[in-house]
Amino acid sequence: MRKPARAAVVDPRSLPVTARAWCLAASFACQLPLLLQLPGWLGLAVGALAAVVAAIAWKRRLPAPLRAAVALAAVGLVLAGSGFSLGRDTGCALLAAMLAIKPVELFSWRDARSLLGFALFAPFATFLLDQGPLSLLLGLAGALVALAALWRLAELDAAVPTNPLPPVHAVGRRLWLVGRLALVGLPLALAAFWLFPRMASPMWGVPERAIAKPGLSGEMGPGDWLDLMGDDSPALRARFFGPVPERMQLYWRGPVLTDYDGRRWSRAEWTQGLPPAEVRVGGPVWDYELELEPTDRRFGVTLDLPLAEPDGTRLGHDHSTTSWRPLSSLRRWRLQSAAPAAYETELRPMLRTMALRLPAGFNPRTIALARQWRAEAGHGVAADEAVVQRFNDWVRSDFAYTLATNLPGRHAVDEFLFDEQEGFCEHYAGAFVVFMRAAGIPARVVTGYVGGYYNRFGDYWLVRREDAHAWAEVWYEGRGWVRADPTAAVAPERIYDTIANLSDDGGAGLRGLADMWDVGDWMRRGWNDFVLGFDATRQRQLLQPLGIRDLEMHQLIVLFAALAGLALAWMLWLVARGERERDPVLRAWHALGARYARLGLAPAPHEPARDWSARVLAARPQDTTLATLSARFSDWRYAAHPANPAAARTLILDLHRYRPAETSR
């Protein structure tokens, strides 16, 4: 038997059941989007904790030491789960855990309100982690429920009992009332959103996510990319102004990997400090705007060879872009790129050595075969090309493409080339470069994305994470670096084909579905454009369509003040509209009274219409129209039988039209 500990000390202002229910519901609604962003097991654990705590706290009040123990356990759980590294993720997980255990002290009105206040922080924290449509929707819904709970608390807290509604209606009605309140505040919020002065650079750093999303990593090891290639979320969108590259030319260049240790490919960081290698442009220059989805890494992606670096990035010697800051929020770059006619025709000895280096003691069979081919081909550029051609022919005839591969042993390239003979881009690109280096041809791995999906609705290209690809570049004397894609030799359809091609022969039904999808992604892009990617730079260019190129800070502030004032006026008008007399006849009658007030003959509040008109008639004998009007008005207002609507309408018109002549005074 549990003794009723502290049951005697009941708060006189303890919460009614409805208030507790609303608070708990709001707390859950706010937590949900945040829990979805936490790593799966942690999200589940915190969610379960929240449910258990809510169930226990509903029944009885926990003693203080137990409450403290629960709090400590929750914090410990989160810290252990995040490996004791403090950062944005850990902070958000902590917030979720605190929110989950907060209901143990839900006793008073004050507790209830503070719970709701902290609950409102959960959607905010969610947006720091993720800005996807689902998070946005759930977050805003959570905030709405929290506001409705506040509304309910205010209702219950006031001394006035409310009229009981059926519970379902009550919930719906409160959400609607709060939604309406939010709509009233919306214009002001939007004005502030577009025009409130933004910081060009943050006051304090953006903490990195502890758990990275799959993105190009600057390294490539066995099996690394399977995650990436199974993720169909967008990686980037591009829109071309002017010439559009062929589908076969849509190679989106990311990190270039030169160093090989027998197992992993990685970037040669020291070459990043060198100036970009010289390029002779052949063919058209592509002018395009690139929109990179956030990755929390610093590696940028650009089309083939960018001619200049985008803002806030550095162009490496190998023409890969590196951002100064992690690309943790949506980035928009306007760029020019071109296909090279000649790319680094003079290769420095050091770079050449690097592009030929192979670790000792790996892949003996590959090296032997490469040397044999080299001996058979002879020397010179033509011989190099022959070796590359022969390799591609070999791949085309004997190899297969698959994502289901085994983890390799020590001699990964040997196993791939001579035993397995099936794999995906990672294997093909890696084996190709090892083979070429063994054959004495400088080569390197390039990672990035290939292809893309053309959204005809919004006229832009969408590249998904699953389009991630690794290819190779070989260096020929006199021509410089040339792209070579051995995967394309075995499975071109796998690389260039996208949903668009598939749906073309998929029939009308699929076409319609694809259209819907196009519109969906186009809207997502619009949201990116208008909301997610909006920053200080874009703010300054806000009035570009009106011919104002850059807004100065003071102009911005003036504009903001003006618009905020307008929005406030609108709010006032909207909420004060209820003050207006509803009956149009009465309104017209009062307006008439106001006109006479200017003549000093205002009707007194208690004065009947006919008495007033008689008084006016005594002062202004010619005002007979008023007498008829007031007679009609009293008939309409006080007659026993209801007046017909047409008569009321003409009365309103006549009342509005009549102006007392001022000259007669």
Next chain:
Amino acid sequence: MAATVRAPARMFQRLQQLARPRAPEPLPARLDRRRIYVLPTAFGLFFFVLLLTMGVGALNYNNNPALLLCLLLAGTALASLLHAHLQLSGLAVQAIDAEPVPAGHPLALRVHARADVARPRRGLEVRAGDTSAALHLDDGAGEAVLELPTAQRGWLDIGRLRISTTRPLGLARAWSWVWPDTPLLVYPAPEAHGPPLPEGAGDNVQARLHAAGDDVHHLRNWRRGDSRRAIAWKPSARRDQLLVREYEQPQGADVVIDWRGTAELPYEARIRRLARWVDEAERDQRRYVLRLPGQPALGPARGALHRHACLRALALLPEATHG
């Protein structure tokens, strides 16, 4: 220490004196935007700090959804301030009234209000001093009943009434003062135990009062000060409690309640005794005269009006200037 606590309170009081209305006003008093005040509640301030934190964080990370959320919440909060204002706007306090009660008893003050515009008015509270009551306005009109404590006879100064609401979100309180110049009377508290009514007080009616053959009107419980002769012993023995005979009062046997007859008592006690006698005379359904110094005699008469006139006169007697 005490001074530091009192200083802000005094400041607040001075601030309050700047609020409208600054003098008692005739009713009805219509609340309009010039006399409605809106300030955030404690929770409103907490909410504001919360939004500020969110806003700075969102701006720092240039996190637009977070900023949008923060601004939406701020916009909603602002709209709720306006909403709170409008709950009061257009409301009119039509009248206040209260039945006079003896000092020491709570006075039930009824505040009648109506709203010109049919808009839902929720969570209205009327407060006077430390007591408050809910004001329901169901069909545009309603009333609140405040239980005001009373301590002193005379005019009750209720000061300003506060009509307020924290709806819809509890973030801000909108309030307005109403300072009715309607006088509210508090009767003197009647003496709890005292001698019976002075029968005839000097006039020669005493003998006739208890003359044999008068009709026994009814029996009542014995009270202190009753004469032993009036006790009805037989019925008392049957009922196990002392009963007293009350007689039908003959016409013209007016009770005279005279200020001068209580000279032995202190000033306020005299008033309280007279108040008690008025009540007793009224209860016994007898005509009575009240004589107060420097005033014409009231009565002889009886009934609610006369009682009120007498008690009012007693209530409004000046404060004692000496001992």
